Amino acid sequence: MVNAADGPHDDNQGRRPTAPVCLLLTEDLQVRRRLQQLAADHKLAIADSEPAQEAAELAVAVIDLHVPGALEQIRAWRARWPTALLAGYLQTPDRDLWLAAQRAGCDVVSNRGALALRLRELLARSAPASRAFPLLDAADAAGRLGLVFRAPDTPAGPLAVYRVAGRLYAIADRCPHAGAQLSAGEADGSVLTCPGHGSRFDICTGERLRGPADTGVAVFPLAEMGGQICLLIRS
């Protein structure tokens, strides 16, 4: 388990933050410098440990995925702060760790160099407070594999919910190539094939695996809240 007390101590130590908090569990000075600027731009208080429940909202948490205990830490954050934006970064490419971080509850997984840009893009579209949009009863999703649910009308557009390796994923249900309904295509494990012209996408990451589409598709964070599977809205 990551011990937040082992991290660098700057900024708000010893004071109760009142602004939403950006928690940084990394000692990488370059990453910290970039994210401190990002936090300042979005009026987030930097912290090196979780805010007390009553003190402030945890808006963003960032962790170095190569730190021992990082995945357990992400699960704990997700359980305690279901609407926080959780981000993990990799120093070196590691697809297994990337997917494990997503399964643990990360909203953003990125390589080190792209982290600040990915977060900046997301925060630029963020509402001050996230909200949850109910998609379906958790009981209805239990035990179902592959395509679990189509949600044609959500604030994020049409989505399809899949279960892959025990975890639910919400993916945009429109192909970026020519707009075909992706959920009408075949899903084989984590690979979804578009029924239009055969583009393939990774359901877990949204990554484009094969063209003719030249971009990936968006994958959206989900959380179980009050017996419902909810889409977490940040835009």
Ligand code: FES
């Ligand atoms: S519409 Fe999906 S590949 Fe063309």
